[in-house]
Amino acid sequence: MTERGRGDVERSTERLQIGPSSLRWEEDRLVVEFDELGCPIPRRVRGRLVLTPQVQTQHRVLLAEAGQHWWWPVAPRARVEVELDHPKGTWSGQAYLDSNWGAGALERSFQTWNWSRGPLGDGAVILYDVVPREGEPRGVALQIDGRGQVQDFEVPALQPLPGTFWRVDRATRSDGPATLLRTLEDTPFYTRSLIRTELGGAAIDSVHESLSLDRFDSNLVKVLLPFRMPRWAR
Numbered sequence: 445m446t447e448r449g450r451g452d453v454e455r456s457t458e459r460l461q462i463g464p465s466s467l468r469w470e471e472d473r474l475v476v477e478f479d480e481l482g483c484p485i486p487r488r489v490r491g492r493l494v495l496t497p498q499v500q501t502q503h504r505v506l507l508a509e510a511g512q513h514w515w516w517p518v519a520p521r522a523r524v525e526v527e528l529d530h531p532k533g534t535w536s537g538q539a540y541l542d543s544n545w546g547a548g549a550l551e552r553s554f555q556t557w558n559w560s561r562g563p564l565g566d567g568a569v570i571l572y573d574v575v576p577r578e579g580e581p582r583g584v585a586l587q588i589d590g591r592g593q594v595q596d597f598e599v600p601a602l603q604p605l606p607g608t609f610w611r612v613d614r615a616t617r618s619d620g621p622a623t624l625l626r627t628l629e630d631t632p633f634y635t636r637s638l639i640r641t642e643l644g645g646a647a648i649d650s651v652h653e654s655l656s657l658d659r660f661d662s663n664l665v666k667v668l669l670p671f672r673m674p675r676w677a678r
Contacts, residue, residue, distance in 0.1 A: 557655050
């Protein structure tokens with residue numbers, strides 16, 4: 445999550461280089477090689493990540509007219525293998541790959557969003573709730589099968605989730621009560637969690653995130669960010 449200047453970025457159709465780290469497609473795999481310094485206590489973080497999509501889509505969703513912000517669930521189901529040189533470690537498991545892009549800063553287009561992704565059969569189910577700066581709140585509910593076919597379904601009822609230490613509001617969509625299984629990351633403007641919901645009669649364990657762009661845009665958070673994200677000016 446190191447912030448770097450324009451001179452540290454190189455991009456082509458198949459490769460993105462940011463400082464000493466890079467992402468590239470090798471046939472059907474996404475290979476990420478990283479060599480960074482941790483923060484706030486500097487320590488080397490170096491290794492390699494290989495993501496292999498199991499399901500891919502070409503489905504794009506316009507999340508906000510203002511700023512033309514789009515979202516693309518590139519690989520709603522994938523496998524990942526991680527090998528760390530420093531600190532030493534390896535692991536593998538389920539993975540997910542998506543892409544967001546737009547013509548302006550996120551905090552100028554959105555107030556908040558809640559997102560979740562969980563496995564369903566040989567595919568996945570994804571829920572997205574956004575509150576834009578302009579226009580009405582929007583909910584997106586997608587079911588994606590093992591062939592990458594995407595089907596919209598009726599957005600379930602909004603269900604609250606417990607708040608966080610930093611008082612970031614969390615909510616999700618579910619046919620019944622939603623259960624918080626574990627909080628993975630808790631910050632003044634963002635939280636990532638494991639949750640259990642009910643969709644179409646099935647219990648689904650999903651990765652969930654809540655993002656408050658009002659918090660992100662506050663002066664206090666801007667002061668704190670450099671302690672979590674190193675910045676290299678060039």
